Amino acid sequence: xxxxxxxxxxxxxxxxxxxxxxxxxxxxxxxxxxxxxxxxxxxxxxxxxxxxxxxxxxxxxxxxxxxxxxxxxxxxxxxxxxxxxxxxxxxxxxxxxxxxxxxxxxxxxxxxxxxxxxxxxxxxxxxxxxxxxxxxxxxxxxxxxxxxxxxxxxxxxxxxxxxxxxxxxxxxxxxxxxxxxxxxxxxxxxxxxxxxxxxxxxxxxxxxxxxxxxxxxxxxxxxxxxxxxxxxxxxxxxxxxxxxxxxxxxxxxxxxxxxxxxxxxxxxxxxxxx
Numbered sequence: 001x002x003x004x005x006x007x008x009x010x011x012x013x014x015x016x017x018x019x020x021x022x023x024x025x026x027x028x029x030x031x032x033x034x035x036x037x038x039x040x041x042x043x044x045x046x047x048x049x050x051x052x053x054x055x056x057x058x059x060x061x062x063x064x065x066x067x068x069x070x071x072x073x074x075x076x077x078x079x080x081x082x083x084x085x086x087x088x089x090x091x092x093x094x095x096x097x098x099x100x101x102x103x104x105x106x107x108x109x110x111x112x113x114x115x116x117x118x119x120x121x122x123x124x125x126x127x128x129x130x131x132x133x134x135x136x137x138x139x140x141x142x143x144x145x146x147x148x149x150x151x152x153x154x155x156x157x158x159x160x161x162x163x164x165x166x167x168x169x170x171x172x173x174x175x176x177x178x179x180x181x182x183x184x185x186x187x188x189x190x191x192x193x194x195x196x197x198x199x200x201x202x203x204x205x206x207x208x209x210x211x212x213x214x215x216x217x218x219x220x221x222x223x224x225x226x227x228x229x230x231x232x233x234x235x236x237x238x239x240x241x242x243x244x245x246x247x248x249x250x251x252x253x254x255x256x257x258x259x260x261x262x263x264x265x266x267x268x269x270x271x272x273x274x
Contacts, residue, residue, distance in 0.1 A: 066181075069228050071269055073225065076264070077252065079107045079108070081108070085141055091234050092234060096233055097126070099244065101129060105244075111163075112138050138158070141178075144181055144182070156174060157192065159171070173195045173263075174189050174194040201222045205232055205236070205239060210239070216251070
């Protein structure tokens, strides 16, 4: 049975179901990124009930295995770019990639299997750049918490196998589609020997309502030592190229921050990621 045809709700545990509802409520469909917000509850009891239900759903040991940033003492940031499948357009921001290469800016790309199947030439080109790093982003960009453990494993393993068999590349990092996950996701990723990478700075670059200055202002407020910035290189970010130029020429130099790959960020100053 394919992921797209699977009906997930009946086998979800209560904790996973509650978390899934919260995930979907926090999901910004225009950007493809979960946004952090405080729940609005009129009755205090409802907020308390949600808190009680969510605490066991996301135990401390699970959170400790999810990487969101590098060491706070590290004078660097990771520029990370998701390569999700797209319905319209080329699915590749060539101008952005050309700029990164021209300026020799280290970057980390998280590729979905479906995207790779349509962009063979671009995959090969990215893998050849010595200061680029490539991780995976699921097979079809599925909502993982809505699926069983076996289905999640299938979704996660797809692009890992493809990178190995077709391109001879061993993927070591995984980023969940939409930033959605549950305990089972973390366990599968750990058992596969992959690092689970999220972010702590959302650029918002796929949001068509945001201008370049608005995205830049957001980054100015949030970027600091050890930040992991999530952006997109699949053409959905109309201002991504411009924003990266501003980061490279203005914001990062002003704060004495250096762009790094995720791997380099995590070992920066010899410290492990928090």
